[in-house]
Amino acid sequence: EVQLLESGGGLVQPGGSLRLSCAASGFTFSSYAMSWVRQAPGKGLEWVSSISGSGGSTYHADSVKGRFTISRETSKNTVYLQMNSLGAEDTAVYYCAKAGTSGTYYKNYFDPWGQGTLVTVSS
Amino acid sequence: DIQMTQSPSSLSASVGDRVTITCRASQSISNYLNWYQQKPGKAPKLLIYAASSLQSGVPSRFSGSGSGTDFTLTISSLQPEDFATYYCQQTYSSRITFGQGSRLEIK
Numbered sequence: 001e002v003q004l005l006e007s008g009g010g011l012v013q014p015g016g017s018l019r020l021s022c023a024a025s026g027f028t029f030s031s032y033a034m035s036w037v038r039q040a041p042g043k044g045l046e047w048v049s050s051i052s053g054s055g056g057s058t059y060h061a062d063s064v065k066g067r068f069t070i071s072r073e074t075s076k077n078t079v080y081l082q083m084n085s086l087g088a089e090d091t092a093v094y095y096c097a098k099a100g101t102s103g104t105y106y107k108n109y110f111d112p113w114g115q116g117t118l119v120t121v122s123s
Numbered sequence: 124d125i126q127m128t129q130s131p132s133s134l135s136a137s138v139g140d141r142v143t144i145t146c147r148a149s150q151s152i153s154n155y156l157n158w159y160q161q162k163p164g165k166a167p168k169l170l171i172y173a174a175s176s177l178q179s180g181v182p183s184r185f186s187g188s189g190s191g192t193d194f195t196l197t198i199s200s201l202q203p204e205d206f207a208t209y210y211c212q213q214t215y216s217s218r219i220t221f222g223q224g225s226r227l228e229i230k
Contacts, residue, residue: 035219037167045159045167045210047219059217095166106217109157111178113166 002026002112004096009117012086016121020081022096022114029077030054033105036070036081037113038092048094049081050105059105063089086121093118125149125213129222135230140201144225146194146211155215158187158196161224162207170209171196203229 008020022034035050049070050059058070069082079096094117097110126149136142146156154174159167169178171187174194184199198205206229211222 044224045161045212045221047221050219061218100169100172104217106214106219107155108214109169109172110159110167110212111169111172113168115166 002098004098004112004114006094006096006114006117009094009119011120011122013123014087014121016086017082017084018086018119020083020094020096020117020119022079022081024077024079024096024098027098029072030074031102033099033103033108034070034072034079035097035099035105035110036079036094037097037110038090038094038119039116040089040092043092046092051079052104053102083119086119088121091119091121124218125152125216125220127211127213127220127222129209129211129225131225132223133226133228135228136201137230138201138203142198142201142227144196144209144227146189146196146222148192148194148213148215151191152213152215154190155213156187156189156194157212157214158185159210159212160205160207161210167210201227 003025005023036048051070055072067085072079095113097113100109100111128147156174158171161167175187208224208226
């Protein structure tokens with residue numbers, strides 16, 4: 001069974017940093033692209049970042065480009081999201097998701113999703 | 124970015140009703156359209172991928188159709204567990220976007 005378990009969320013002050021982790025199991029980790037999607041309280045879903053199976057290609061939404069960095073560590077079956085210069089607009093539940101099939105994260109689908117981790121940016 | 128517009132944004136229906144939710148893309152996305160169901164406090168769950176393919180384990184009362192710019196999600200006979208929010212997602216572009224969501228409530 002594929003499982004994704006996010007961690008690392010919490011309360012951080014504006015301008016601060018946080019690193020989220022997503023531990024994966026139940027599949028050949030290096031064969032699948034992984035993504036982060038966030039959801040602000042009471043709002044819809046927003047794609048944040050994606051990384052190829054090899055880790056050689058990364059993609060970020062314009063809203064986080066230059067502030068967030070996605071990476072992966074195959075030896076630990078873990079994908080990370082390093083978040084810097086956080087602002088109130090980054091407050092959200094952050095989900096990690098696995099690409100449905102091997103190949104690119106786009107022209108694909110997300111399945112499954114982790115349970116999410118809440119990031120709150122506030123002073 | 125490709126804009127995804129869902130309608131309606133919210134709807135009320137009864138158990139046993141047939142319900143259709145539409146999703147329109149601002150440009151052609153071929154069939155790179157997925158549908159997700161989300162219940163309060165839970166992660167999204169994949170229902171339909173590639174516009175019309177039913178994900179394994181999803182009840183057959185769910186179906187999807189469309190290509191190009193116009194897509195639909197249909198629930199043929201609503202069950203109590205189907206009351207949730209539904210999102211469409213385009214993955215044609217590397218800049219993935221979601222619809223704003225359609226909240227399905229009990230009448």
